[in-house]
Amino acid sequence: QVHLVQSGSEVKKPGASVKVSCKASGYTFTNYGVNWVRQAPGQGPEWMGWISPFNGNTDYAQKFQGRVTLTTETSTSTAYMELRSLRSDDTALYFCARERAYSLDHWGQGSLVAVSS
């Protein structure tokens, strides 16, 4: 079955960068886009961006343009999200999710990123 397994929790200082990984299994990785969604404590989900593992095309939310980079490594079926210039309000649970038929049908377990001086 489909699984998305994310990397572990990270604690970063303001101004630093973080890179979260999402390893897919159970399906053909290049057939489905991967989205990244974050959720701050007590808040609703917030979409950050999408990448096509097939051709590397990306689509970023305007809020994160210039600060986030999505990449994939097809040889290992892994997607990555790098967020730079971290601030305290970037503290959140970060999820990857597979996109299928205008929905996000499988999600990773989430990676907590805490930003604190």
Added chain:
Amino acid sequence: EIVLTQSPGTLSLSPGERATLSCRASQSVSTTYLAWYQQKPGQAPRLLISGTSSRATGIPDRFSGSGSGTDFTLTISRVEPEDFAVYCCQLFGTSTRWTFGQGTKVEIK
């Protein structure tokens, strides 16, 4: 940019009661692009409904979705103990690929 507004913010129900959750879009949207998710604390969202009314694999038939235009509804016919959670609607869009509603919390009365 289309905004999704969910109501009520919190729904207090007893097990066995019917839950009706609303999601209103700021402009008319295609039914193809509206989905619903369930989320429990510390967990990833779980897809319940796609295309306004199609249940995802393994979702019990007590969950149903309906609507068109700007008004969409998620109904839980008889709330079970495991259904107490937050429910979010989501839209696949053009200017912004994915938009989420702020969520409705279904809590035990």
